[in-house]
Amino acid sequence: QVQLVESGGGLVQAGDSLRLSCAASGRTFSSYAMGWFRQAPGKEREFVAAISWSGGSTRYADSVKGRFTISRDNAKNTVYLQMNSLKPEDTAVYYCAAGLTTIHTMRSGGMDYWGRGTLVTVSS
Numbered sequence: 001q002v003q004l005v006e007s008g009g010g011l012v013q014a015g016d017s018l019r020l021s022c023a024a025s026g027r028t029f030s031s032y033a034m035g036w037f038r039q040a041p042g043k044e045r046e047f048v049a050a051i052s053w054s055g056g057s058t059r060y061a062d063s064v065k066g067r068f069t070i071s072r073d074n075a076k077n078t079v080y081l082q083m084n085s086l087k088p089e090d091t092a093v094y095y096c097a098a099g100l101t102t103i104h105t106m107r108s109g110g111m112d113y114w115g116r117g118t119l120v121t122v123s124s
Contacts, residue, residue: 002026002098002113009094009118012086016122020081022096022115030074032113033099035106036081038092038120048094049081050103059103064090086122093117 008020020036033052039045049070050059058070067086072079079096097111 002029002032004096004098004113004115006094006096006115006118009120011121011123014087014122014124016086017082017084018086018120020083020094020096020118020120022079022081024077024079024098026077029077029098031100033101033103033106034070034072034079035097035099035103035111036070036079036094037097037108038090038094039117040089040092043092045095045108047107050106051079052103057103059106083120086120088122088124091120091122093119 003025005023035050036048037045038048048061049068051070051072055072067084069082095117096115098113099111101110
């Protein structure tokens with residue numbers, strides 16, 4: 001069992017940066033690939049970024065590539081999402097999720113555990 005709690009969301013202006021954190025409980029955290037997903041109002045949940053269990057491999061959605069960085073600290077049971085050059089279209093609830101999957105096949109339907117999300121609002 002893994003419980004996930006996101007933090008770090010808020011209201012920022014376009015061009016600003018935010019760092020989201022996802023704290024996990026459970027001794028098996030390091031066994032899971034971790035992902036960040038987001039859901040904007042009226043839209044489906046979409047993949048943002050993924051990181052392998054070791055942290056050695058990452059994957060990003062094209063919309064955030066070059067602006068967002070995912071990382072993890074297995075000693076702290078925490079995964080991060082550094083978001084730079086934020087745009088109004090990044091406005092969404094951001095969720096972290098854990099799954100026994102590869103980062104290359106990661107999708108929202110294949111994740112095992114989810115956090116409750118943190119709201120990021122980017123004003124223009």
